[in-house]
Amino acid sequence: MAARSSAMRSLARACGVVRRIHSTRVLADRAKIRAPIADALKVRQPQAMSVPKDMANFDDADMAILHNLGIETDAVIHNARPGTLYDEALRYEKGSAILSTGALAAYSGAKTGRSPMDKRVVEEPSTIDDVWWGTVNMGLSEKSFSINRERAIDYLNTRPRLYVLDGFAGWDPEYRYKIRVITSRAYHALFMHNMLIRPTAEELANFGEPDYTIYNAGAFPANRATDGMTSGTSVSLNFATKEVVILGSQYAGEMKKGVFTIMNYLLPKQGILSMHASANEGEDGDVTVFFGLSGTGKTTLSADENRKLIGDDEHAWTDKGVFNIEGGCYAKAIGLTREKEPEIWDAIRFGALLENVVFDQRTGEVDYNDSSITENTRVSYPLEYIPNVKIPAVGGHPKNIIMLTCDAFGVLPPVSKLTPSQAMYHFISGYTAKVAGTEMGISEPTATFSACFGAPFMVWHPAKYAELLAEKMAKHNVNAWLINTGWTGGAFGSGHRMSLKDTRAIIDAIHSGDLAKAEYENFPRFNLKVPKSCPNVDSQILMPNKTWTDQTEFERMSTKLSALFKDNFEKFKDGCSEDIKAAAPE
Numbered sequence: 001m002a003a004r005s006s007a008m009r010s011l012a013r014a015c016g017v018v019r020r021i022h023s024t025r026v027l028a029d030r031a032k033i034r035a036p037i038a039d040a041l042k043v044r045q046p047q048a049m050s051v052p053k054d055m056a057n058f059d060d061a062d063m064a065i066l067h068n069l070g071i072e073t074d075a076v077i078h079n080a081r082p083g084t085l086y087d088e089a090l091r092y093e094k095g096s097a098i099l100s101t102g103a104l105a106a107y108s109g110a111k112t113g114r115s116p117m118d119k120r121v122v123e124e125p126s127t128i129d130d131v132w133w134g135t136v137n138m139g140l141s142e143k144s145f146s147i148n149r150e151r152a153i154d155y156l157n158t159r160p161r162l163y164v165l166d167g168f169a170g171w172d173p174e175y176r177y178k179i180r181v182i183t184s185r186a187y188h189a190l191f192m193h194n195m196l197i198r199p200t201a202e203e204l205a206n207f208g209e210p211d212y213t214i215y216n217a218g219a220f221p222a223n224r225a226t227d228g229m230t231s232g233t234s235v236s237l238n239f240a241t242k243e244v245v246i247l248g249s250q251y252a253g254e255m256k257k258g259v260f261t262i263m264n265y266l267l268p269k270q271g272i273l274s275m276h277a278s279a280n281e282g283e284d285g286d287v288t289v290f291f292g293l294s295g296t297g298k299t300t301l302s303a304d305e306n307r308k309l310i311g312d313d314e315h316a317w318t319d320k321g322v323f324n325i326e327g328g329c330y331a332k333a334i335g336l337t338r339e340k341e342p343e344i345w346d347a348i349r350f351g352a353l354l355e356n357v358v359f360d361q362r363t364g365e366v367d368y369n370d371s372s373i374t375e376n377t378r379v380s381y382p383l384e385y386i387p388n389v390k391i392p393a394v395g396g397h398p399k400n401i402i403m404l405t406c407d408a409f410g411v412l413p414p415v416s417k418l419t420p421s422q423a424m425y426h427f428i429s430g431y432t433a434k435v436a437g438t439e440m441g442i443s444e445p446t447a448t449f450s451a452c453f454g455a456p457f458m459v460w461h462p463a464k465y466a467e468l469l470a471e472k473m474a475k476h477n478v479n480a481w482l483i484n485t486g487w488t489g490g491a492f493g494s495g496h497r498m499s500l501k502d503t504r505a506i507i508d509a510i511h512s513g514d515l516a517k518a519e520y521e522n523f524p525r526f527n528l529k530v531p532k533s534c535p536n537v538d539s540q541i542l543m544p545n546k547t548w549t550d551q552t553e554f555e556r557m558s559t560k561l562s563a564l565f566k567d568n569f570e571k572f573k574d575g576c577s578e579d580i581k582a583a584a585p586e
């Protein structure tokens with residue numbers, strides 16, 4: 001032991017870390033020797049140190065971008081590489097750290113999920129007749145928007161350093177939009193560097209003016225006295241000025257979903273369907289699109305070792321096929337294990353951004369089970385961090401469409417095959433249970449119906465998206481499936497979540513074609529076609545009531561859920577064909 005520690009000491013000395021092993025006498029002498037050491041160091045310094053120019057160095061052109069918007073600041077970090085944004089975050093943003101994997105940890109403050117109730121769309125003449133106004137798209141006056149915008153700019157003006165990040169939304173060059181993000185936080189710039197499509201050096205040189213600009217002043221609250229504001233958080237979109245203003249939330253997801261909302265306006269205007277969905281492609285080039293609300297499994301299930309990932313959250317379907325809107329993924333990190341989600345796990349490395357995770361200060365290892373900051377811990381990473389990715393992130397017309405739902409009642413079957421009318425019915429209904437996480441204020445599963453599986457991000461009436469989907473599904477002869485990734489064997493509280501292994505096996509059977517060939521039986525009340533068997537899945541779990549011990553309780557839940565479906569559909573009945581209405585549960 002003694003030999004070992006003296007060996008350690010000489011090793012330490014050799015490495016120049018003797019400082020730590022000093023005696024009291026050395027300490028007392030320290031002041032005396034400090035001056036000569038400093039002199040010695042000076043002598044050893046090269047006279048003129050040449051340091052490579054870093055992206056953090058900025059020029060007049062970078063300053064001009066902000067100057068033209070009325071923002072003056074000491075430093076503008078424009079389109080910096082991840083390493084620079086790491087440096088910046090570590091220096092200026094409390095809590096930031098490089099973790100053992102090389103990923104950067106960042107913290108969003110009080111808001112750790114989206115705030116859909118604080119989102120507003122400006123009521124202005126050029127889009128007022130296009131927007132589906134209501135609880136999803138809440139109007140804001142042009143005046144209130146300009147107050148928010150000015151407040152954001154005033155706040156940004158108080159910051160000595162600002163970050164500007166340019167990127168594209170949309171992998172198809174024909175439908176590509178230029179997005180500029182202006183933010184006070186390096187973490188936000190790194191997030192959007194990951195989530196937008198990264199332009200080449202040449203594309204950046206020729207970037208010019210952006211199509212849309214996001215002002216992220218999320219570190220500063222909105223003024224609640226502003227007309228139309230109900231809290232200190234505000235995400236406001238203005239399609240006329242092509243701007244998004246964020247106040248009072250630093251949750252990075254607001255920016256990417258802001259871009260998605262813009263695309264959900266612009267694309268359908270040109271006859272293109274935008275989809276809150278993930279997508280991947282098989283060996284034969286067959287594309288699968290997975291629709292689903294937050295927490296239903298889009299990100300998890302689209303990362304599949306046998307298929308190429310196109311994208312995990314936002315896609316568009318044109319006459320050519322599908323394209324991803326984004327350049328990266330934003331995966332939930334809660335409960336993450338390498339065993340269950342290897343592709344995502346391995347993507348957590350240098351350049352990846354971990355949001356609101358708890359880690360061991362000594363080892364830099366993340367405790368993925370720790371939800372003390374939030375259930376909605378996240379990691380963002382560029383698409384190319386997934387090994388089997390499709391770049392450019394485009395594919396042909398889908399062969400299979402999977403509608404994911406996380407049914408907390410434990411009623412819906414793990415898989416059912418939908419007729420075209422049923423597919424439309426379920427698309428318009430958009431049923432799932434919100435589980436704790438992505439949205440602020442949700443702590444236990446709550447049944448929700450969100451049209452197009454993404455109402456918070458849709459701008460037009462759901463019928464606009466539904467018509468485009470119906471037309472495309474008919475034209476390309478697509479198979480449609482409903483998959484419940486939620487509860488089985490009972491409702492939330494008594495049953496358990498469907499195993500990822502079973503859900504993956506079901507999806508494999510869809511892709512191999514085996515499930516389409518299976519024998520089917522009818523699932524009563526919902527009239528869904530359920531396969532009697534599925535390779536690598538216990539047939540006992542396929543018919544939901546068989547997994548429940550209490551059949552009376554199952555009937556009660558099934559009746560309850562079907563009533564919720566019917567109530568919700570009332571508001572859409574008028575615009576729907578008889579076929580679609582007939583697809584409702586009894």
Ligand SMILES: Nc1ncnc2c1ncn2[C@@H]1O[C@H](COP(=O)(O)OP(=O)(O)O)[C@@H](O)[C@H]1O
Pocket residue numbers: 292293294295296297298299300301312331332334335485486497498499500501503
């Ligand atoms: N059977 C299942 N299918 C899909 N996800 C599951 C399943 N069981 C548990 N999960 C977990 O649920 C979460 C699904 O979230 P995610 O894939 O991020 O959804 P989305 O991308 O649609 O928001 C993940 O944390 C995943 O590990």
Ligand SMILES: C=C(OP(=O)(O)O)C(=O)O
Pocket residue numbers: 114253257293294295298299313330438
């Ligand atoms: C980032 C989000 O997407 P999802 O939860 O669907 O992955 C979100 O809804 O904020």
Ligand SMILES: [Ca+2]
Pocket residue numbers: 055057058059062078
């Ligand atoms: Ca520069």
Ligand SMILES: [Mn+2]
Pocket residue numbers: 298299300312313330331332
């Ligand atoms: Mn996701």
